[in-house]
Amino acid sequence: MxxxxxxxxxxxxxxxxxxxxxxxxxxxxxxxxxxxxxxxxxxxxxxxxxxxxxxxxxxxxxxxxxxxxxxxxxxxxxxxxxxxxxxxxxxxxxxxxxxxxxxxxxxxxxxxxxxxxxxxxxxxxxxxxxxxxxxxxxxxxxxxxxxxxxxxxxxxxxxxxxxxxxxxxxxxxxxxxxxxxxxxxxxxxxxxEIQQLREQLELECSYLREEVQEAHAFGSIVGQSEALKNVLRQVNLVAPTDANVIVLGESGTGKELVAREIHNRSGRHERPMIKVNCASISRELYESEFFGHAKGAFSGALTDRAGRFEAADGGPLFLDEV
CATH class of the missing domain: 3.30.450.40 (GAF domain)
Known part of the structure; x- marks a missing residue:
């Protein structure tokens, strides 16, 4: 046989x-x-x-x-x-x-x-x-x-x-x-594991590209007025800390510039600052925007997407127009 x-x-x-x-x-x-x-x-x-x-x-x-x-x-x-x-x-x-x-x-x-x-x-x-x-x-x-x-x-x-x-x-x-x-x-x-890490990096990069494009629309803070010097003194005071910071001011006065200056002078300056324009997010998409979603979770969710909190892990999260 x-x-x-x-x-x-x-x-x-x-x-x-x-x-x-x-x-x-x-x-x-x-x-x-x-x-x-x-x-x-x-x-x-x-x-x-x-x-x-x-x-x-x-x-x-x-x-x-x-x-x-x-x-x-x-x-x-x-x-x-x-x-x-x-x-x-x-x-x-x-x-x-x-x-x-x-x-x-x-x-x-x-x-x-x-x-x-x-x-x-x-x-x-x-x-x-x-x-x-x-x-x-x-x-x-x-x-x-x-x-x-x-x-x-x-x-x-x-x-x-x-x-x-x-x-x-x-x-x-x-x-x-x-x-x-x-x-x-x-x-x-x-x-x-490599595929998972690559997908995560791609998701984070999508946020980073968006932030870079928006950052290019702003210049550095320039000025010598006492009011501006006072703002920068406060920036230097809070930047090294882990405190949550509220930046107040009318629209167009440069709140994001101040937030970016705090980021640049903080211990997290090597990590990206993730920005969220709260006014532009509909109520139905808050959970998805901040916490992410899986592919197919709802109509239009064609891929997995990391939330803003996850993307900002280790760095600052700037909530604009709260």
Whole structure:
């Protein structure tokens, strides 16, 4: 018997899967692609990936409470098919086995130890199966669980349930895919973080460009009158502080010039001053303008947009025409 043909392990199929993994730059689609490729093979009943998440995380399954709730495995991708219940949806990410504390059962043990678990025949060694009756009903015979390791750190667990015994070739293939999957996850996470930072910078730059254009319309404060000198003395007094400042005056008297002078002489002068003309903002858009909005939050919200408060983080916010 040709094991490669039985398991679908021809070189072309393997290389194609590895190439597709390397080209995917988003974590969720990457994980779905991996389990989907496994589930397409006739002998695979179920393929799942759990990722390790740190932080307070209550586990839903009775008897699986985390000791310290510092880290927990979350089901991130699942694909398979039942032979006895055509309505069963094995792609769901909720349910009893959607989370595992470290060290709990086979999946938690793999993550806690960083070691693989390979069961050639569950009938001969069913201690690794939480529901032996489910395995018998579905005709599941083999199990392979591999830690997703990157530079010695466990990122999660890849597990496959098969309807034929786990052979040596299958285990080697599973280990190879797990190694490449771990690297692909790290790369996808880095790419997503870079994309998020770039989008944030683009949003902030849109405000900065607006401020630069408006700033060019104003010159520096010039004058020698006693009234102006008194204003500049007050500017020097408040500029080094963190106090909120109210600049009073009629329209056209240069309140923004004073605000910019306070900014230029403050400890925040390296950060941009974000200006908001309150009189030009309709009541319905106040929340969006000051706190931002997500794409699709309302008609016309075509992209995510940072609010003025977020854009002014670390710098001054000038509320004009309050």
């Amino acid at each position: 040709n094991n490669d043909r039985e398991y679908g392990l021809d070189d072309a199929s393997l290389k194609m899967l590895l190439l597709e993994m390397a080209q995917e730059h988003a974590v969720a689609p990457l994980l779905k692609m991996i389990v989907r490729q496994f589930a397409q093979r006739p002998h695979v009943a179920l393929a799942r990936i759990w990722l390790l998440r740190k932080g307070n995380c209550p586990c839903p399954a009775e008897g699986l409470a985390c000791d310290d709730q510092a880290a927990c495995l979350h089901l991130a991708a699942s694909q398979g098919h039942s032979t006895v219940d055509t309505r069963a949806d094995w792609s769901r990410l909720d349910g009893e086995f959607s989370r595992f504390p470290l060290g709990s059962r086979k999946v938690g043990w793999i993550a806690a130890t960083g070691k693989a678990v390979d069961v050639n025949d569950i009938g001969m060694d069913d201690k690794w199966i939480a529901r032996p009756e489910w395995a018998r009903r579905e005709g599941i015979i083999g199990f392979g669980g591999q830690p997703l390791l990157y530079k010695g750190e466990v990122l999660g667990v890849l597990a496959v349930f098969t309807r034929i015994p786990m052979m040596h070739e299958e285990i080697i293939w599973l280990r190879m895919i797990a190694d490449h999957a771990a690297t692909a996850i790290v790369n996808a996470r880095a790419y997503e």
